[in-house]
Amino acid sequence: MKAKSLIIISIIAALLFGVSSANAGNLVITGSTTVLPIAQKVAEAYMSQNPDVKISISGGGSGEGIKALIDGTTSIADSSRFIKDSEIKQAVDKGRYPVPFAIAYDCIVPVVHPSNTVVNLTVQQLKGIYKGEIKNWKEIGGPDKKIVVISRDTSSGTYEVWEDKVMNKERVTPAALLQASNGAIVQAVSSNPNAIGYIGIGYADNSVKALMVDRVKASAETALNGTFPIHRALYMFTDGWPKGDTLNFINFMLNPQKGQRYVKEEGFVPLY
Amino acid sequence: MTKDKYKGTLRRKKEKWIKSLFFLIAFASISVMALIVVFLFMEGLPIFGKVSVREFVFGHYWYPTSEPAEFGIFPLIIASIAVTAISSMMSIPLGVFTALYLAEVASQRLREWVKPVIELLAALPSVVIGFFGMVVVAPFLQQVLDIPVGLNLFNASLMLAFMSVPTICSISEDAIFSVPRELKEASLALGATRWETIRRVIIPASISGISTAVILGMSRAIGETMVVLMVAGGAAMVPESIFDPVRPMPASIAAEMAEAPFRGDHYYALFATGIVLFVFTMIFNMTADYVSHRYRQTGASTL
Numbered sequence: 001m002k003a004k005s006l007i008i009i010s011i012i013a014a015l016l017f018g019v020s021s022a023n024a025g026n027l028v029i030t031g032s033t034t035v036l037p038i039a040q041k042v043a044e045a046y047m048s049q050n051p052d053v054k055i056s057i058s059g060g061g062s063g064e065g066i067k068a069l070i071d072g073t074t075s076i077a078d079s080s081r082f083i084k085d086s087e088i089k090q091a092v093d094k095g096r097y098p099v100p101f102a103i104a105y106d107c108i109v110p111v112v113h114p115s116n117t118v119v120n121l122t123v124q125q126l127k128g129i130y131k132g133e134i135k136n137w138k139e140i141g142g143p144d145k146k147i148v149v150i151s152r153d154t155s156s157g158t159y160e161v162w163e164d165k166v167m168n169k170e171r172v173t174p175a176a177l178l179q180a181s182n183g184a185i186v187q188a189v190s191s192n193p194n195a196i197g198y199i200g201i202g203y204a205d206n207s208v209k210a211l212m213v214d215r216v217k218a219s220a221e222t223a224l225n226g227t228f229p230i231h232r233a234l235y236m237f238t239d240g241w242p243k244g245d246t247l248n249f250i251n252f253m254l255n256p257q258k259g260q261r262y263v264k265e266e267g268f269v270p271l272y
Numbered sequence: 273m274t275k276d277k278y279k280g281t282l283r284r285k286k287e288k289w290i291k292s293l294f295f296l297i298a299f300a301s302i303s304v305m306a307l308i309v310v311f312l313f314m315e316g317l318p319i320f321g322k323v324s325v326r327e328f329v330f331g332h333y334w335y336p337t338s339e340p341a342e343f344g345i346f347p348l349i350i351a352s353i354a355v356t357a358i359s360s361m362m363s364i365p366l367g368v369f370t371a372l373y374l375a376e377v378a379s380q381r382l383r384e385w386v387k388p389v390i391e392l393l394a395a396l397p398s399v400v401i402g403f404f405g406m407v408v409v410a411p412f413l414q415q416v417l418d419i420p421v422g423l424n425l426f427n428a429s430l431m432l433a434f435m436s437v438p439t440i441c442s443i444s445e446d447a448i449f450s451v452p453r454e455l456k457e458a459s460l461a462l463g464a465t466r467w468e469t470i471r472r473v474i475i476p477a478s479i480s481g482i483s484t485a486v487i488l489g490m491s492r493a494i495g496e497t498m499v500v501l502m503v504a505g506g507a508a509m510v511p512e513s514i515f516d517p518v519r520p521m522p523a524s525i526a527a528e529m530a531e532a533p534f535r536g537d538h539y540y541a542l543f544a545t546g547i548v549l550f551v552f553t554m555i556f557n558m559t560a561d562y563v564s565h566r567y568r569q570t571g572a573s574t575l
Binding site: 033060061063064066067070084086087090146148153154160163169171174175176177178179184187191192194195 | 338
């Protein structure tokens with residue numbers, strides 16, 4: 001038993017070290033799980049056009065990505081939020097200079113169960129619901145049912161946008177259910193007729209109903225012209241102004257005919 | 273003569289080598305464990321420069337990212353204790369009685385079939401159990417009981433019970449099965465019925481093994497992450513009923529760690545939550561160890 005697990009551990013170790021040395025000199029992208037599908041699609045396209053470049057991609061979260069950039073273990077850090085002051089300070093202390101590139105926009109859309117009769121909410125009503133002041137759907141023109149408030153964990157980039165644009169820095173009620181991903185929110189809302197949640201526009205599908213906010217429907221157009229109130233930019237950070245393969249990749253990413261096409265394909269809002 | 277002597281020293285040398293090899297292996301696993309604990313404390317303790325231990329453990333509000341931040345994990349601790357307690361209420365009777373049935377009542381052939389199946393349950397990945405709870409059990413509970421949320425304390429406890437039954441059953445079955453045959457036969461020979469034998473002889477004789485099984489099952493439930501992350505609902509408040517959503521400690525750590533700014537207060541607070549969790553599981557394991565020594569059955573005379 002012991003010998004067996006030792007063998008397994010050494011194999012895993014060998015694989016890990018093997019992989020990391022094989023990547024030396026190539027591109028490593030890590031960070032936000034929101035940006036992950038975009039990065040993956042674009043990287044695949046980039047690698048098929050530049051077969052000599054190897055890109056390894058992982059998720060882990062915006063904080064993880066920026067930490068990796070500070071530690072120098074990644075070439076590009078994906079982030080669904082802007083870098084924090086404390087993180088910039090740590091980076092500078094280590095002699096690194098994070099440079100942000102906005103690569104796409106994302107709308108955060110409130111969603112409800114398809115059977116719900118509510119179609120539009122104001123930002124004020126959303127705030128009331130998430131503060132725990134509006135507790136029943138009938139207060140906002142729905143059926144006489146308790147509202148089940150579903151939110152994201154407080155450290156997710158999506159939550160931060162919600163807190164910023166809807167809550168106006170006030171606290172979400174502790175009674176809110178917290179889910180760890182956009183997918184989990186879709187799953188929870190689609191199986192609960194009383195629930196309300198919020199997700200990135202790329203995750204909205206037929207199993208949930210996207211609500212209008214202040215009578216504006218979430219779309220690429222309304223996000224870009226600023227009429228849809230809850231939107232954010234998604235970023236890639238590099239250490240210093242990018243060079244070589246990193247620069248080529250960022251250029252590819254920002255190119256309207258190349259990277260930005262995949263942004264649209266993945267359901268996010270392209271820059272142009 | 274000299275050849276034999278030479279062989280003898282060679283054997284002794286070999287013995288010594290093997291001894292130190294085994295020592296090294298044992299030492300390596302222990303030191304890895306120790307290093308992890310040191311790391312846990314190093315990353316967790318700095319938060320207590322910002323909030324006092326009392327505020328941290330008994331604070332009611334967990335708002336790690338708002339301004340000003342609040343780090344009170346009391347609701348998370350209560351949630352962990354509640355899911356563990358309620359799941360134990362389901363898993364202990366189920367596990368122990370199944371074990372009794374398998375070891376004492378069931379036929380040999382049935383036993384050979386059922387035991388591996390129960391042990392297979394333990395091999396089910398927790399994410400599968402969590403997904404089952406989320407997609408099947410939650411909507412079912414919502415419809416049948418007409419409650420607002422299916423992702424709640426009860427659902428999480430039920431899923432955790434699924435996970436600890438195999439542990440409890442399989443370990444206590446081993447304990448019960450290893451009760452010496454002559455004890456059982458003596459009791460039956462004195463005219464005791466089967467139930468009396470089980471109650472008065474078998475259970476007391478195997479109580480140390482059964483208790484260890486129960487405690488190991490419970491420590492599996494308190495440390496389990498994926499299931500509670502998926503089905504407990506995740507509301508950081510003290511539950512008022514068993515159908516309220518809760519947020520146990522492991523779920524909080526797993527959900528927030530990825531996005532927490534490295535070496536920020538939130539990061540330290542999550543590690544400190546890990547310390548609290550570690551203390552809990554350590555208490556469980558030490559209790560298991562104590563109980564299995566204290567009530568160890570040595571021979572038939574102490575019954």
